[in-house]
Amino acid sequence: MSAPEPTPSADNPSTPERSLNFIEQIVEEDLRTNRNGGLPVQTRFPPEPNGYLHIGHAKSICLNFGLAKKYGGKCNLRFDDTNPTTEETEYVDSIQEDVRWVGFNWDGLYYASDYFEQLYQWAEQLIQENLAYVDSQSADEMAKQRGSATVAGIETPFRNRSVEENLDLFRRMKAGEFPDGAHVLRAKIDLAETHLIMRDPVLYRIRHAHHHRTGDKWCIYPMYDYAHGQCDSIEKVTHSICTLEFETHRRLYDWCIENLRIFPSRQYEFARLNLTYTVLSKRRLLELVKGNHLAGWDDPRMPTLCGLRRRGYTPEAIRAFCDRIGVARFNSTIEMSWLEDALRDDLNKRAPRAMAVLKPLKVVVTNWPAGEVDWLDAVNNPEDASAGSRKVPFSGTLYVEQDDFMENPPKQFFRLGPGREVRLRYAYLITCQEVVKDASGNVVELRCTYDPASRGGNSPDGRKVKATLHWVSAEHAIATEVRLYDHLCRQPNPNDVPEGVDWKTTINPNSLEVVPQAMLEPSLAQAAPGSQWQFERLGYFCVDSVDSKPGQPIFNRSVTLRDSWAKAQQKAGGQRS
């Protein structure tokens, strides 16, 4: 066996050697010792089709598919559809779309329900070997008899039914002779087990429910613990990776495989993703959607993959993020800024730049020749010369950002103020000569002069201006809606609420700010739905793919640019509008 990972040699010292995470170490060790007898690395991503995928799932997707890719193995997409009452094809479809969007293609597409017949046969086998029995008590009674952490469970009176009786009952369960809850199939293990999970766990329950794939063929359905390991085994999954809460289930996972004497898939657990300022549990996400706290699963504030997609996140950013956070068994919480940074990194390289003014302040250029329009060259992406340039119109009436003017600017403020000169990006240097206010004292217009020698933004005599502002020409601007998003929750940990207080009280009431009339440079009129842009000095924005109309794009702010001025302001205790 050759070493799986080449060490960087002296001639390519730039190759950074990322250390292996603990699962990669296990895989490499297994490969080295040929633990699976020459079988390729086989993983699987096993979502239950009862909700939408979120960024936490992306971690699992990148791990499972990434492992297969890295070690020349395969990764299946397998729907864990053993509970027909909660599962729907709507979710099956969205999950497939999201996995593809993140950037992976599965080798096999399977459903746990594909294996119902085999699972059933194995159940009969366990009965034959006196390793499973039919219990006929209620769920309540069973719960009582399970005992507790400190008290051993007690056996059900049905525990010692004969193999024949168990088989007969189980077959009649399958045949639909009994109503829901009348009987269950249980593993015969040990009621005194310290692992509560091993106290004769339920393997099958009766559910007269329509299944999204098998229809009405079955009225008994296997439990997760009985189905999952065997499905892995059937698919020759070598490394079955799941989250930490399944750790205690591993005993049962192994028990089933050992007693059925089938291919020994092995389970490994890692810590699920936690992110600050949001929630990542299906239950809570469902709560947000059903309670109409947000616009739906794809609301751009949702941490769902479809929400992030609509927000303007790219698959590249998601993958880079997942790569950066690592995989471990420690229960960690990742700062939301990591996700945002991953997006900035990606979009900085490829998002074309444009100018847009969110909160317009009118600027009249008093010495501009009346009626004239100057079409100026603007670079599309300073990070990418191949992106070329475009023309932007300049005229005597412009808009600049309200935040870029202060009547009494402090020393640290470089932008516009009375008597100050600044550069308008790609255009001219202008100097503020006069401030016009309305009756209540609000600044409503700036009257400025421009320097004709500064065309393109050059300083003709080498004089310095401290600020370069974005702007749009008033007569050419397209006015449209821009949606500014902020954290879903106000506090880093939404779970950190006093006893009895609903976590939903931590929802950020200002997570969405709608700007109804932002002014955009005209080239943006034809921006395609879903396309991503950097509005210079503001952030990355994408065209909303749901609400935009041809010629009338609506923009979502994906993430702001880093803003050291705003940060300094906040630190100084001042608020920024």
Added chain:
RNA sequence: UACCCGAUGGUGUAACGGUAGCACAACAGAUUUUGGUUCUGUUUGUCCAGGUUCGAAUCCUGGUCGGGUAACCA
């Protein structure tokens, strides 16, 4: 409480008995027609107490703290 798992700077993550490293953040500087980007530099860490050892983040014992499990959910 019983069982299981975990604990390394602000946040993550390496080091597998031999110099505590990397990334992001923070801070400082340089560059800059985006207060963006880029570049350079700096600060900050092994949960506690014992033990083994020439040597412990690593091994052992005890403790502390955190998480998980106790559904006819997955």
